[in-house]
Amino acid sequence: xxxxxxxxxxxxxxxxxxxxxxxxxxxxxxxxxxxxxxxxxxxxxxxxxxxxxxxxxxxxxxxxxxxxxxxxxxxxxxxxxxxxxxxxxxxxxxxxxxxxxxxxxxxxxxxxxxxxxxxxxxxxxxxxxxxxxxxxxxxxxxxxxxxxxxxxxxxxxxxxxxxxxxxxxxxxxxxxxxxxxxxxxxxxxxxxxxxxxxxxxxxxxxxxxxxxxxxxxxxxxxxxxxxxxxxxxxxxxxxxxxxxxxxxxxxxxxxxxxxxxxxxxxxxxxxxxxxxxxxxxxxxxxxxxxxxxxxxxxxxxxxxxxxxxxxxxxxxxxxxxxxxxxxxxxxxxxxxxxxxxxxxxx
Ligand SMILES: C[S@@+](CC[C@H](N)C(=O)[O-])C[C@H]1O[C@@H](n2cnc3c(N)ncnc32)[C@H](O)[C@@H]1O
Numbered sequence: 001x002x003x004x005x006x007x008x009x010x011x012x013x014x015x016x017x018x019x020x021x022x023x024x025x026x027x028x029x030x031x032x033x034x035x036x037x038x039x040x041x042x043x044x045x046x047x048x049x050x051x052x053x054x055x056x057x058x059x060x061x062x063x064x065x066x067x068x069x070x071x072x073x074x075x076x077x078x079x080x081x082x083x084x085x086x087x088x089x090x091x092x093x094x095x096x097x098x099x100x101x102x103x104x105x106x107x108x109x110x111x112x113x114x115x116x117x118x119x120x121x122x123x124x125x126x127x128x129x130x131x132x133x134x135x136x137x138x139x140x141x142x143x144x145x146x147x148x149x150x151x152x153x154x155x156x157x158x159x160x161x162x163x164x165x166x167x168x169x170x171x172x173x174x175x176x177x178x179x180x181x182x183x184x185x186x187x188x189x190x191x192x193x194x195x196x197x198x199x200x201x202x203x204x205x206x207x208x209x210x211x212x213x214x215x216x217x218x219x220x221x222x223x224x225x226x227x228x229x230x231x232x233x234x235x236x237x238x239x240x241x242x243x244x245x246x247x248x249x250x251x252x253x254x255x256x257x258x259x260x261x262x263x264x265x266x267x268x269x270x271x272x273x274x275x276x277x278x279x280x281x282x283x284x285x286x287x288x289x290x291x292x293x294x295x296x297x298x299x300x301x302x303x304x305x306x307x308x309x310x311x312x313x314x315x316x317x318x319x320x321x322x323x324x325x326x327x328x329x330x331x332x333x334x335x336x337x338x339x340x341x342x343x344x345x346x
Pocket of ligand 1 (some may be wrong): 057058080105107127129
């Protein structure tokens with residue numbers, strides 16, 4: 001297995017990602033937004049092997065220990081924190097492991113998009129953030145509907161393995177698991193390496209015990225939440241007009257299909273290589289389980305024709321709400337006066 005290439009990935013014409021970029025899967029810290037959905041794990045690992053997922057791997061020491069102990073298996077770790085992902089990447093590199101890929105992402109969006117039905121042998125969650133206050137329970141990882149998505153991605157007989165110091169979290173997750181009816185609960189002793197994660201050591205030093213269970217997939221059908229379907233054609237609009245030197249702009253929140261869009265600011269830019277004037281609008285697209293920060297460009301083409309389209313910056317995933325962002329910028333420009341819309345393709 002090769003190490004992560006040092007050269008940056010080539011610029012992409014298609015910000016929606018494509019199945020044809022072989023470099024994506026060779027990087028140990030995956031640029032997952034550019035991956036095909038679901039991801040071709042067997043092709044990336046170069047073999048058919050049991051595939052295990054760890055969510056919230058922290059500094060990665062458990063991931064590395066497991067991947068070293070089970071070289072015939074493949075391991076994917078998902079972690080929301082960039083600092084932790086970077087630390088874990090250092091460990092994976094230092095260990096020279098080819099059977100590990102790391103993903104810096106929120107687990108809900110990454111699991112939905114990166115794994116096909118029945119493809120995971122196990123899902124490990126060690127010491128998830130407990131969110132102890134009742135009003136924050138909704139932030140807990142192991143709850144419906146995510147348990148349903150995990151059930152659909154697990155292979156028959158596959159299991160979620162939970163370790164936590166937090167009794168209330170343990171009771172909550174187990175109750176959610178029982179209520180969804182897709183797993184059998186098995187209380188077990190944790191394997192020794194669970195006691196050696198950064199957080200395990202912290203809690204054990206404080207005299208806390210570890211609660212451990214396996215939630216084993218039964219044969220009841222799980223709800224299907226398919227990966228996001230990215231369009232073949234990038235959303236765009238064509239307008240005729242003249243870009244204002246100092247655009248008037250107010251932060252705007254728009255309700256769109258699947259979520260909402262915030263237009264934060266508009267900036268004039270000059271694209272040096274092409275010598276064409278552009279205006280960039282910084283946008284947040286907020287959908288359940290997926291928040292994306294992106295740029296929508298208004299780019300001059302011929303004469304006074306301009307195209308409104310998504311920039312590849314940030315590797316956006318083109319969802320219905322992202323199409324709504326292109327629509328929002330088109331409408332904002334139109335409302336400036338002096339613009340006519342020639343085509344809306346979103
Ligand atoms: C308490 S730490 C435990 C870290 C590690 N498992 C250990 O035992 O040392 C919880 C970890 O889960 C990560 N996390 C929280 N929510 C997440 C999510 N939705 N997706 C991925 N990672 C998440 C946090 O960034 C943090 O690193």
